Amino acid sequence: MNTGIVIAVKNIGKIIDILKIEDFLEANKDIHICFVNNGSTDDTLEVLKLCEIKFNQRLSVVSLQKNKKIETALKAGFRFLLNTMNLSSISFTNQLNFQKLIPITEIQGELLN
Numbered sequence: 001m002n003t004g005i006v007i008a009v010k011n012i013g014k015i016i017d018i019l020k021i022e023d024f025l026e027a028n029k030d031i032h033i034c035f036v037n038n039g040s041t042d043d044t045l046e047v048l049k050l051c052e053i054k055f056n057q058r059l060s061v062v063s064l065q066k067n068k069k070i071e072t073a074l075k076a077g078f079r080f081l082l083n084t085m086n087l088s089s090i091s092f093t094n095q096l097n098f099q100k101l102i103p104i105t106e107i108q109g110e111l112l113n
Contacts, residue, residue, distance in 0.1 A: 002030040004085055006092040007033055008070055008078030013043035018051060024058070025058050032085060034060045039067030061106040 025031065033055075037045045049059045062080045065072060074092050081090050 002088045004032045004034055004081040004087045006034045006074050006081065006090065007041070008038050008073035008077065008092075009048075009097070010038045010067060011040045011042045011043075011044055013040065013047045015040070016044070016047045018047075018054065019068050021049055021051060021055065028065060032058055032087065033061065034077045034111060036073045037061060037063040038073040039064055045070060055107070059098040111112070 021033070025033070035048050035051075037048055045061070045063055048063075052061045060080065062076050064076060068076075077092070078090055081087060108113055
């Protein structure tokens with residue numbers, strides 16, 4: 001893996017498209033996605049955990065029990081990736097439409113080196 005992407009989410013369990021995540025990861029072999037569940041009260045965490053199992057080694061889930069500021073949620077994802085992965089860069093996005101994430105240059109967010 002070369003690049004990690006942190007995506008903070010809340011209450012999106014019904015709109016997570018596992019096929020789009022799979023397509024994105026297939027097209028971007030050097031990407032690791034870290035979803036941060038930001039205090040969801042629906043089935044978001046359960047759906048993300050299923051994704052984590054399905055995409056073993058390519059997708060991680062960090063869960064915050066209570067809703068935090070977006071900056072705090074992103075920081076939790078950054079911290080997780082920095083402590084567990086050997087990445088050359090970490091980015092973030094609030095986009096869940098994975099078609100918009102291809103190619104990687106379309107990611108909205110800052111790249112940290």
